Amino acid sequence: MLSAKSLFTEILDDDESFALFCSIAASGESQGGWENARIAALVPESERELAPKITRHGADEDKHGRIFNALMKKRGLQPVPVPSDTDYTMLLERHGIGLAHEKLKGEQPLTVQDIVTYLAHSRVTEQRASEQMDLLRKHFADHPDIGRAVRMISNDEDNHLAYCHEELLRFARAGHGRAIQRTLRECALAEIRIYRDVSLAVMAHMGRILGWSRARSAVLAAGIHAVYAYERFAGWRRMVSLRMPERRDALGGPASAAPEFA
Numbered sequence: 279m280l281s282a283k284s285l286f287t288e289i290l291d292d293d294e295s296f297a298l299f300c301s302i303a304a305s306g307e308s309q310g311g312w313e314n315a316r317i318a319a320l321v322p323e324s325e326r327e328l329a330p331k332i333t334r335h336g337a338d339e340d341k342h343g344r345i346f347n348a349l350m351k352k353r354g355l356q357p358v359p360v361p362s363d364t365d366y367t368m369l370l371e372r373h374g375i376g377l378a379h380e381k382l383k384g385e386q387p388l389t390v391q392d393i394v395t396y397l398a399h400s401r402v403t404e405q406r407a408s409e410q411m412d413l414l415r416k417h418f419a420d421h422p423d424i425g426r427a428v429r430m431i432s433n434d435e436d437n438h439l440a441y442c443h444e445e446l447l448r449f450a451r452a453g454h455g456r457a458i459q460r461t462l463r464e465c466a467l468a469e470i471r472i473y474r475d476v477s478l479a480v481m482a483h484m485g486r487i488l489g490w491s492r493a494r495s496a497v498l499a500a501g502i503h504a505v506y507a508y509e510r511f512a513g514w515r516r517m518v519s520l521r522m523p524e525r526r527d528a529l530g531g532p533a534s535a536a537p538e539f540a
Contacts, residue, residue: 280497283417288488290424295487297355302480304346305360309367311340316382317396325393331441335400337533338434344536345427352423363479369472375399375465394446394454398461401442402469402517408435426537434534440523447520462518470514474506 289295314336321329350357362368371379376399377392388396411432418428450458478499485495505513 282413289484292488293353293355295484297350297358298483298487300346300350301357302360302364304343304357305365306367307339307346308343311336311343313382314339317377317388320388321393322387322390325390331529334529334533335438338438341533341536342431345431349424349427361479361483364476364483366472366476369476370469373468373472375468391457394449394457395461397442397446398458399465401446401462402465404435404439404442405517406469406473408439411435430537437525437528440525440528443520443523444526447522459518466514466517470506470509474502477502
């Protein structure tokens, strides 16, 4: 039976597919860490109190990258090149979602609107990350090799999502509500398209590694297209709603250390 658990178990059990999965994940997390570190450094003076939370966000992303690399090292594997069509983070940036890297590489302070854009982008992408990790936690929280990593990363992603909700609501109360909703909608509609394309690319690469039949690959592709159709019709709305989270001040402290994987 083809299920999320059986599919990921197959990827997990093969060294080559596992190395590709972890390399893609580590690359995206590390890129997110760099972006958040640069945003924290360029926060406008009026929002300097937000800088430690942005720094914490980036530190968490860096930690996740180290965790995925450690999982590979534990199995005696080396990171592999990330195919460009699977690079979710860079594809988002290339399509104008979030803050341009050219701006982040400079020294000009960001504007308040830039921070709103960053938070709106993060609210959308962290929704995706939280849901993906929740799925992995559901099936692999007790797995002897990856369970501890899954639980830690999932908890962090939930914190990131809570932080985005709380800070965006603060900016909405300060008069940025219309801009926030417009940016959230634009980000969500772009993200679901890019997520579809990246999912198709990842499954194609995994299929070649694992020797999937054309029929199986076609079923998986059809499932990805079906998810996109649902998200394009209505599912994207879950990415643009805002509510005060149960986890308040979720990024108010230092990042936790990455666990050791002996």
